[in-house]
Amino acid sequence: MKIMSMKKGYCLIMTTFMLFLVARSQLTTDFYKTTCPNLLGVVRKQMINAIKTEMRMAASLLRLHFHDCFVNGCDASILLDGTDSEKSAPPNQNSVRGYEVVDQIKSSVESSCSGVVSCADILAIAARDAVLLSGGPSWKVLLGRRDALLPATQSTVNGALPAPTEALDSIISKFDAVGLNLTDVVSLSGGHTIGLARCATFSNRLFDSNGTAAADSTMDASMASDLQSFCPVNGDGNRTTAIDRNSTDLFDSHYFQNLLNGKGLFSSDQILVSGDVAAVTTTKSLVQSYSNNFPLFSADFANSMIKMGNISPLTGSSGEIRKSCRSVNSS
Numbered sequence: 001m002k003i004m005s006m007k008k009g010y011c012l013i014m015t016t017f018m019l020f021l022v023a024r025s026q027l028t029t030d031f032y033k034t035t036c037p038n039l040l041g042v043v044r045k046q047m048i049n050a051i052k053t054e055m056r057m058a059a060s061l062l063r064l065h066f067h068d069c070f071v072n073g074c075d076a077s078i079l080l081d082g083t084d085s086e087k088s089a090p091p092n093q094n095s096v097r098g099y100e101v102v103d104q105i106k107s108s109v110e111s112s113c114s115g116v117v118s119c120a121d122i123l124a125i126a127a128r129d130a131v132l133l134s135g136g137p138s139w140k141v142l143l144g145r146r147d148a149l150l151p152a153t154q155s156t157v158n159g160a161l162p163a164p165t166e167a168l169d170s171i172i173s174k175f176d177a178v179g180l181n182l183t184d185v186v187s188l189s190g191g192h193t194i195g196l197a198r199c200a201t202f203s204n205r206l207f208d209s210n211g212t213a214a215a216d217s218t219m220d221a222s223m224a225s226d227l228q229s230f231c232p233v234n235g236d237g238n239r240t241t242a243i244d245r246n247s248t249d250l251f252d253s254h255y256f257q258n259l260l261n262g263k264g265l266f267s268s269d270q271i272l273v274s275g276d277v278a279a280v281t282t283t284k285s286l287v288q289s290y291s292n293n294f295p296l297f298s299a300d301f302a303n304s305m306i307k308m309g310n311i312s313p314l315t316g317s318s319g320e321i322r323k324s325c326r327s328v329n330s331s
Ligand code: HEM
Pocket: 056, 058, 059, 060, 061, 062, 063, 066, 094, 095, 096, 097, 162, 163, 164, 165, 171, 188, 189, 191, 192, 194, 195, 196, 197, 198, 199, 201, 266, 268
């Protein structure tokens, strides 16, 4: 009896310890300290170049890391080329951009330290630099991720990424599925303080199914009429407009002020304050706090980005360090 309960206690302690090890990320900030000491400087330099050429690239690289991490974890699976690849799934195709910049960073990293830095880590560093170079917070990026050997299937992509038309409860469950809570939903939605969106992603809020102008009642009327002219029915669904209409290139609190004024672009933005589920009490109060407290938004955003960057990384001998971010290494 006594031995049994001791065994049980021992098992419980071991299980708890093992769960702790699993839950605790194996990533570290100094992972490349000896193998690629200049890594952060090399990535920063390439990000500055890319943004000098096109400011929007900051937004595009931030989004690339998000779309990588939510689908099978932060494993650079989104970067793999090929038919039926993850990047050709509907939420990514003709939408996610910045792949050429990643190639440029990777080649620059390879020339100073060949074969040691993963594409997944490059995405995490580039996303941090993108935010910092847009006027947002910085944070210490955890490193040591390895690259996937396979892209995720298209149905995995569709199941994991929230759509701009999705209900609040459903968005919350998709965040919950990767270990992110309500604070993360709201702070990370603040990524929409930079970047552009195509008419096709929000025109559902502007017109009836028969094409009659009929704006979503939660959208500010003058913004709705601007957008109805900018994105006419049968117009170019790929035409782009600012997500944060006050300061498109600046990482600031305007996104949240906009929501309080009915000026969120996507339905998934506006429902953080006008959704009709219980959770909206919490999301709305976070929107209010962030709208007039940039330091709070910055601190929460940085914390949430670190959490997002910790989603199911491949470590140890799982996966590989890709030579080209677009294809797995040939054996
Ligand atoms: C809450 C769920 C989210 C939904 C439904 C959503 C949806 C979208 C959509 C539809 C677009 C426009 C795509 C296009 O025009 O083709 C977009 C753009 C963008 N999203 Fe999100 N998003 C979400 C969360 C996030 C998160 C967590 C981040 C980063 C932390 C983020 C960062 C961005 C950025 C920066 C852009 C602009 C990209 C560019 O200009 O290239 N989004 N998002």
